[in-house]
Every structure is written in C-alpha cells, then in structure tokens.
Amino acid sequence: MSEHANHSEKQQLEGLTSRYLRATIIFIIASFLVVFLLGVSISLGVTDIQLQTVWEAVFAFDSSLTNHQVIWELRLPRALGAALVGAFLAVSGAVMQGLTRNPLASPSIMGVTHGAAFALIVAIVFFPTISNFGMTISAFIGAGLGVILVFAVGSFSKGGLTPVKLALAGVAVGGMLSSLSSAISLHFQVAKQMSFWYAGGLAATDWLSVKILLIAGGVGLTLAFIISRAVTILSLGEDVSKGLGQNTLVAKSLGIIVVFVLTGAAVSVAGTVGFIGLVIPHVTRFFVGTDYRLIIPVSAVFGSLLLVLSDIGARLVNAPYETPVGAITACIGVPFFLYLARGEGRGI
Numbered sequence: 001m002s003e004h005a006n007h008s009e010k011q012q013l014e015g016l017t018s019r020y021l022r023a024t025i026i027f028i029i030a031s032f033l034v035v036f037l038l039g040v041s042i043s044l045g046v047t048d049i050q051l052q053t054v055w056e057a058v059f060a061f062d063s064s065l066t067n068h069q070v071i072w073e074l075r076l077p078r079a080l081g082a083a084l085v086g087a088f089l090a091v092s093g094a095v096m097q098g099l100t101r102n103p104l105a106s107p108s109i110m111g112v113t114h115g116a117a118f119a120l121i122v123a124i125v126f127f128p129t130i131s132n133f134g135m136t137i138s139a140f141i142g143a144g145l146g147v148i149l150v151f152a153v154g155s156f157s158k159g160g161l162t163p164v165k166l167a168l169a170g171v172a173v174g175g176m177l178s179s180l181s182s183a184i185s186l187h188f189q190v191a192k193q194m195s196f197w198y199a200g201g202l203a204a205t206d207w208l209s210v211k212i213l214l215i216a217g218g219v220g221l222t223l224a225f226i227i228s229r230a231v232t233i234l235s236l237g238e239d240v241s242k243g244l245g246q247n248t249l250v251a252k253s254l255g256i257i258v259v260f261v262l263t264g265a266a267v268s269v270a271g272t273v274g275f276i277g278l279v280i281p282h283v284t285r286f287f288v289g290t291d292y293r294l295i296i297p298v299s300a301v302f303g304s305l306l307l308v309l310s311d312i313g314a315r316l317v318n319a320p321y322e323t324p325v326g327a328i329t330a331c332i333g334v335p336f337f338l339y340l341a342r343g344e345g346r347g348i
Contacts, residue, residue, distance in 0.1 A: 023294040026287055030301040034083060037308045041079040042071055044315055049075075073206075081205035082311040082325075083304040084213040085270045088262035090303025091224050093277025094284065094295050098231035099255045100166050104337070106277035107143075107263040110170035113274070114177040115146020116267040117198070121181045125188045132268075136212050139268035143260040149173045151256070200273040200326025202311055209269045216265030221300065224258045227251055228292040235290065273326050275333020276303050282336070306332075 043049045049067050056062075057071040089107060096105040107113050119142025123130050130138070154169035185191040230251035233241045241248050266273070280303045281295065288294040310328040317323045 019289050019291065019294065023288040023298055027298050027301055030298070030305055034301060034304045034308060037305065037312065038079045038083060041082065041308055041312050042075040044312060045070075045075060046320065077207050077210045078202050078205045078311070079308065080210050081213060081269055082202050082308045084210070084217060085202070085266040085273065086276055086303035086305070086307025087300040088213070088217060088220065088266040088303070089273065089276040089307075090280035090284075090299040091221065091296055092259045092262045092266075094281035094292065094299045095224055095227075095231060095255050095258050096277070097281050098235040098292055098295075099252055101235055101237065102167055103282070104167050104278070105170070106275070107259065107267075108272070108274035108277060109167070109174070111146040111150045111173040111177065112143050112259060112263045113146075113267050113272050114174040114181070115144070115149070116140075116142040116264055117194075117272060118142050118177045118181045119145065120268070121184050121190065121194055124190055124194070125184060132206075132208050133212065136265065136268040140260065140264035143264035143267065146173060146177065147256050147260050149177075198272050198326075200271040200324050200329070201314070201322070202270050202325060203322065205269055213265050213269060216261050220258050220262035220265070221296075223254055224262075224296050225293075227254045227258070228296050231255065231292040231296075232290065235292070271326065273307065273329055275329050275337065276306055279333050279336045280306060 039051050039054050042054045043051050047070075049071065053067050054071060057065075057068040058076070061072060062068050092112070093106040096107070096110060097103060099105075116139040119138045120135060123135060123138035127134065150166065150169045150173045153173060154166045181194070182191075185194045230246060233244055233246050234248060234251055241251075263277075280299050284295050284299045284302055288298050307325070307329070310325050310332075313328050314323045314325040317328070
C-alpha cells in the first residue's frame with residue numbers, strides 16, 4: 001500500500017513538473033513573439049521605419065533624428081500600451097472565470113467595461129476639462145460600480161449567486177449602463193466623441209497612459225499572482241473550496257479588486273476592446289491546464305500577443321485609414337463566444 005502511495009505521489013510530482021516546464025517554455029516563446037511584434041508595430045505607420053532604426057531609437061536615442069522622435073513620442077507608447085492593455089484584459093477574464101466558474105465571464109460581458117464607459121461619459125459631460133488622470137480615476141470608479149452591481153443583482157436572486165445568474169446579471173447591468181451612456185451622450189452631444197472610444201483604439205496612447213497602466217498593473221497583477229492558488233481552488237466549486245479551508249469571501253473580494261483595477265486602467269486608455277478576456281483564458285487552459293498559478297502569467301503574455309497583433313492588423317486592413325482595434329478583436333471573439341455558448345467549451 002505504501003509503495004503504491006509513493007508511486008502515485010511520484011507520478012503527481014512528475015506531472016506537476018511537466019506542466020510547469022511546458023508553461024515556462026510557452027511563456028518564454030510567447031514573450032519573444034511579443035517583443036518581436038512590438039518592433040513590427042513600432043516600425044509600421046504612415047511612414048514605415050526599418051527595424052534597425054527602431055532598435056537604435058530605443059537603445060541609442062538621438063533627439064536630432066525625426067524617426068527617433070516619432071518612435072519615442074508616438075509609436076513606442078502605443079505599442080507598449082497595446083501589450084499592457086491586452087495583458088490586463090486577459091488576466092481580468094481569467095480571474096473572473098475562475099471566481100465565478102463561468103466560462104462566459106469576461107470584463108466585456110460582465111458589465112465591467114460598460115460601468116467604466118458610463119463613468120467616463122459622466123465625467124466628460126460634467127467635467128469637460130478633465131485630465132487623462134481624472135479619466136482614469138473615473139474609469140476605475142465606473143468599473144467598480146459595474147462589478148458591484150453585477151454581483152449584487154446576481155446575489156439577491158433566489159437560490160444565490162450561480163454562474164448562469166452571474167452571466168445574466170452581467171448582460172442586464174451592462175445593457176442598462178450602455179443605454180444610460182447612450183442617452184447621456186446624445187443629450188449632451190458628446191456621442192461623436194464617445195464613438196471613437198466605444199470602437200476601441202490605441203492611437204491616443206501617450207507616455208502618461210503607459211505610466212498609469214504600469215502603476216495599475218503593479219497593483220492588479222501582483223494581487224492576481226497572490227490569489228492565483230485561491231482562484232484555482234475556487235474554480236473547483238464553493239463547497240470544495242470551503243472544505244479545504246479556503247476563505248472564499250477574502251479571495252473573491254481580492255479578485256474583484258483585481259478585475260476593476262486592471263479593467264479600469266485598460267478601458268480608460270484603449271476604450272472598449274472586447275473578447276480578449278473571454279478568448280485568452282480558454283486558449284491558455286488548453287495549453288497549461290487548470291492551475292491559475294500558470295494560467296495568470298501565461299494569459300498575460302497571450303493577451304499582449306493578441307492585442308499587439310490586432311493593433312497591427314487595425315493599421316493594415318484598410319491602410320492608410322485605421323480600423324478600430326475593437327472590431328479586429330470582435331472578429332476573433334464572436335465566433336469563439338458562440339462556440340462556448342453552445343456548451344462545448346465547458347471546462348474552466
């Protein structure tokens with residue numbers, strides 16, 4: 001009996017080591033791809049710039065060269081912004097899916113982005129001279145409002161909070177906030193201004209935006225890594241989690257903070273970029289399994305990869321005009337969402 005137990009423990013250890021090794025290799029390869037695509041993204045624009053010039057501008061900046069100034073002031077912050085926003089949305093989606101055990105959970109579906117949009121519109125209407133930092137704070141508040149409303153509506157229903165009720169609450173709250181946002185923007189004639197934000201895009205990303213993203217990422221991603229083990233246990237079910245001594249209230253509260261910090265920052269910079277938080281966690285689980293200690297870092301780099309690639313596509317699809325990056329991610333996400341909605345992607 002002892003030999004059998006030792007053999008079983010050895011197999012489990014080997015399996016765990018194998019998963020960690022595979023996840024590490026995938027993370028490193030995806031990270032190299034992100035760096036390469038960042039270079040490609042920076043080199044593309046109204047005037048194409050050689051990758052060698054991009055390298056020189058980043059590591060040996062010469063302010064007397066126009067190309068170097070274009071790279072530093074315009075293209076580099078945009079590329080870094082795309083990588084950070086993609087990572088934030090992917091991690092937010094992964095955490096939401098783990099906490100709620102709902103494969104359809106994502107910031108764009110669960111009312112978080114709609115809450116941020118509502119707060120931004122209110123801020124623009126009543127504080128027309130609001131700064132970028134003020135808009136970011138507004139987006140944080142709105143994202144938090146969206147999360148609180150969704151969980152409150154879902155919890156007050158008969159039978160408590162279930163994955164299906166959470167999804168329905170997200171759709172209902174998102175629809176309500178979206179309608180209010182549209183009404184306010186039309187009444188105060190800021191609909192055109194907000195249409196660019198709703199479409200999603202990174203053209204206006206500057207170094208201040210990147211700094212805001214880095215601060216938010218420092219808080220949100222750190223918390224996400226801290227609760228990764230708790231999210232893994234919660235994804236097995238509420239009863240199992242409590243049976244293992246998990247404080248589910250603390251884990252969920254920290255998870256909610258992670259979601260609204262990361263999503264609030266991402267939405268304030270890039271607008272409504274949907275489906276990254278839905279698609280990437282499922283792709284990541286396919287490669288690394290269900291351990292959120294692996295899912296969160298790999299989701300972050302996969303999210304960066306997808307949005308940087310989508311931003312490149314947004315500039316190439318209808319050049320010299322720019323296609324909203326939200327339309328590019330939607331083309332990928334909508335078919336995936338329909339696949340999941342049919343019930344074929346049940347594993348979380």
